[in-house]
Amino acid sequence: MKYTLPQLPFAYNALEPFIDARTMEIHYTKHHQAYINNLNALLEKYSKLADRKLEEIMSSLDSLGLAEKDKNVLRNHGGGHLNHSFFWTIMSPKKHTDERLVSEIKKEFSSIDEFKALFKQTAITRFGSGWVWLVRAKNKLQVYSTPNQDSPLLQGHHPIIGLDVWEHAYYLKYQNKRDEYIDNWWNVLKFF
Ligand code: MN
Secondary structure: OOOOOOOOOOOOOOOOOOOOHHHHHHHHHHHHHHHHHHHHHHHHOOHHHOOOOHHHHHHOHHHOOOOHHHHHHHHHHHHHHHHHHHHHHOEOOOOOOOHHHHHHHHHHHOOHHHHHHHHHHHHHOOOOOEEEEEEEEOOEEEEEEEEOOOOHHHHOOEEEEEEEOOHHHOHHHHOOOHHHHHHHHOOOEOOO
């Protein structure tokens, strides 16, 4: 199965001024596309994986008997494809408030503000490239970051919110100011 770019649910400029159109276009058409190209190239070598869902592949990566080098390609580029596909769906120029999620977050982290502070701190302290996540892990909400394109699915966790903190996600507009990017990003997260 050949993966292709999923439809972007908004225009490149829809998240302005918080995420600029140029960053959005390059992120989607160049970075995301590159993960897909590398993923497709790898899958051509493994016909046994052709019919398996990518989510399933990621959560059982160690048991597939792949060469270490190929496992890393899947981890990085399969993860890259899944993470970005997910990322586009949780952002919107309009809020679609998820009351159930809001009350779950309040229950786990006391308040939305405390959750945001923890999420931001986790994002700022991720050294180098990676993602910060709110995941469901055994029915409990957890915040943590992952390096590179590592997906929470590698640990069997279900992502609920994910923020790309690779420089390619924000550098054109924010340069080195990752903290400003994070503060502004809440405006385009659709859930609250
Ligand atoms: Mn990215």
